[in-house]
Amino acid sequence: MKREFRLRKTADFQRVRAGKQSWAHPLLVLYVAPSDVGLTRAGIVVGKRVGGAVVRNRVRRRIREALRLRHADLPPGYDLVFIAREPSARAAWSELRAAVDRLLRRAKLLKQFNS
């Protein structure tokens, strides 16, 4: 996922999380807010409770990869913030990918897919 599709600034994260549009899953939480930039931008938050630096990096990279596989199917103009919960450290790749898909569908950003 290239830099222009990422959320970069603290103000962006605060705006999306203040929008109160959120969906929860045992592994992840998704916040969504419309943006005036005509792109789908995303940020990933992995707190210290999830684990050490190696674990946090792995979780973030897996979420980013799962999101990258769906990026082309998402309608532009929205900012997303994914927050990893503690069990995501022990989740397998397939579970994490399913969680991302499920949250995107529930947020009505992704239509039914037969993946």
Next chain:
RNA sequence: CCAGGAGGGAGGGCGACCGCUCGGGCGAAAGCCUGAGAGGAAAGUCCGGACAGCACAGAGCGAGGUGCCCGGCGCAAGCCGGGGUCGGGAGACCGACGGACAGGGCCACAGAGACGGAGUCUGCGCGCGCUGCGCGCAGGGUGAAACGCGGUAACCCCCACCUGCUGCAACCCCAAGCAUGGCCGUCGACGCUGCUCGCCGAGGCCAGGGUAGGGGGCACCUGCCGCGAGGCGGGAAGGGCGCCACUCGGUGCCCUGAGAUAGAUGGUCGCCUGAAACAGAAUCCGGCUUACUCCCCUCCUGGAGCG
């Protein structure tokens, strides 16, 4: 062969598909091609240095750190070599180290008594003004320790050596310009009013924090080949292992350099035998400590077997 001790090495490889950051080439652009891309501990942040800002005549005090002896490197911590004492082990080997006649403080409970002045019980001996007292010797009991000028400096302290304070979120620069301040041949209102002037508001110009934004700090120099990134060499710097000198040092070989900024170095598989553990750079370098895997090498100790 088994058990153990010391030191050192290694910390996955190959392939497929899809990706990320930085650099380079081509291109008007989208993009395409191409080079490089985490560790031995990157960790904990326990120390030191470089670097930066501030402070600073010199000296002293305070505060902090280190501590057997000799030698080497280093400002110092620390590391290396040799030696010593004590403790552990059958051994190889491992662990701990200044000073208690410079001074002060503390030593609960038990005990007569915890250290300067006293003094318990029993026995023996001697003396006397003899139901006892005094002196001397030995022993018992309490306690970690009992008169032995005890123990405690990981209590203050003494001795020797060292140290300014704060830290890359340091610090420097840039554009925008808010708070605020200054100036004005401008306009309006008010005060005395004839002007000057004072004052308030608007306007213009200038300066301009802090925060937020961007950049630097931030990764050495150079010859050849290549369009270039880069590759192969050379040099400097730092580190490791040697050799010669042992006062400055000289010299040979080897290793190292990625540069993100909501933060790249990956995701999913297949094979290698069944690839496993601890774990992710954030200014850089060195030391210490802690975490940990499948193995490999060298030397040594003890035991068993065979010749």
Next chain:
RNA sequence: CGGGGUGUAGCGCAGCCUGGUUAGCGCGCGUCGUUCGGGACGACGAGGUCCCCAGUUCAAAUCUGGGCACCCCGA
């Protein structure tokens, strides 16, 4: 990344600097009393790896070193 702090009973804290006495206080908990019953009150009582591992010392919650967890501050 850098700097600083805190871990003691179910909860909130004291004790640590200056080592020793029984590890204490409030709330909570249990039993009994009081009341027709409850609350309040009174009496008695239970409950502690003093975060963990080493070391110094006769003796460690306290001193020293090393870990672990949590919290705060700095552009």
